[in-house]
Amino acid sequence: MQSEKIEVLGHAISNGKGVQLNLDIAKLHTRTKIQVPIIVERAKKDGPTLLITAGIHGNEINGIEIVRKLISKKFNKPERGMVICIPVVNVFGFLNQKRQFPDGRDLNRVFPGSPRGSLASRFAYHIVKEIVPLIDYCIDYHTGGDGRFNVPQIRISENDDEILNLAKIFAPRFVIQTEHRDKSFRHTLQKLNKKVLLFEGGKSLHIDDKVTNAGVVGALRIMENLGMRDFSKELESIEGKVFNTRIITKSSWVRAKYSGMFHCFIRLGSKVNKGDIIGSISDPFGYFERNIKAQFPGYVICINQSPIVNQGDAIFHISKQ
Template sequence: MKQIRKSITILGEEILPGRKKILNLDTARLHTYTKLEVPVVVERAKADGPGLLLLAGIHGNELNGVEIVRELLAKKYTKPDAGMVISIPTVNIFGFINQTREFPDGKDLNRAFPGSRKGSLASIFAHHLMNEILPHVDYCIDFHTGGARRFNSSQIRISRDNEELLGLAKIFNPRFIVYAAQREKSFREAATKTGKKVLLFEGGKSHDFNQRITMRGVTGTLRLMQHLGVRGFPEELDKNIFPPPVMVKNSTWIRARQGGLFRFFVKDGSKVEKGQVVGTVSDPYGKYEFKVKMPQCGYIIGLNHAPVVYKGDALLHLGVI
């Protein structure tokens, strides 16, 4: 395991053992000549150990990840006993301010990695994150939520055939562990190619907080920190408050066969049976009502909370165990 050096410099600032610093990742200016500054909280222990990066808000409207990292910072859970913890609660700071998914240049930051010095604004920022922050850590937790009114049960997404990541995901203990391919040009793909161990956390939906999802994220992060030797698990929290995760080897979206008003009869995370009616889609005038039936057994790992849907819209994300 890589050990943190006695002398370490991040973003031009020397970080001494046992110290905490709040830095600014300053990479570019907007058309208003406003600096694009992203706060980066760096906390080092006096003892050597692994480096852990807590990353949230790559999509500016995905707030539940921001809340998880905020909770960890506010309660000083990010102060390490060994190694170093780098926390970036709002990676896409301007998307966070404007409550939009995209970067200020209209690009999806999570499709801009590993970035380029001479690319788009999102690409430039991705390049600096990859080259100025990532080299100092060994492990990353990338916090996301569902988008477009879709609510995700707490889940860790990992690649198949990676036993180390599977072990770390089990330590984190989300509701579900989902095998999911890496998206091209995502932070997860780019960081993995450099040898970093990345857990992608999904939970909740955009523009929303959910206390259950927040607690899962906080508890899971602390369980992982304890496993890595970064810090002990806080005595005031219950380490085993949640049951073991369910493994999801395959998943599929159930889509609307007709547009209309969507109402669902199940909760996220529920186990469903083949043929079970889990919702209906109807017109506003009471002329028709289509039942949404499950094509096979599984678990609801994602659920569309939108009351109005179009034909072809994703209604439910069904995980097959």
């Protein structure tokens, strides 16, 4: 909850005011500062503080597009509480269209960071030290890595009834309960008793309108549920298909048994039965083609959209329910 005086990065934020700040703790090897814009909007009335982040992996553009839309439509301006948006956490990776930080590290594997660690670790430390203590809730937007396209989904930890309820309010097609990934942003926030929804949708270096819409609408539902703003008119005008959210507790990857050209025969989000032919792999010369069969029934929550795969590559992610 808010108090009368709130400081973000050393700047006092008054009731009813908004400001763009810059986190500029690091420089390129050319001595050029890399500034990470942080957009803060505080309402006149007290309420919860929501952090909305994207681009922890610099090539996950669709998440960045979701936060951009929230800001451009002024949906980040609450009537109660405060919203902090960091549209591009990993500006370094965004500039280079790469997942990692310039030091080669995955930012989402070094939290809570260290003031004397690697470049990524130092950056993570300042995010946790300067921003995280101010917040109550977080929505963190991601996409699938490389060519793997995720159906819009929320990932949460098990045994947290409040966060499960919020995930259902976000209303994605699927809610996936997963174990903690050590040193991830989500794991760190949870250890600090912050409530986190991790959104996954789409793939790297790609923007998909349906994924963007799902991410925007979900954020509006969460803000409305937290009492931060009434979005009933906005939701009525932009809301798409409403799904019966399915809770997934177990899933498994189908991996390529051969290297070759990959052909997908099913739609993302569709239900498959054991033995269904869901794709094939062929050589480029027309000598062989091998079918890929589902080994168990479930829903397809991710498909590798790369046209060429190697033996052992993950190609389908299917729930086990």
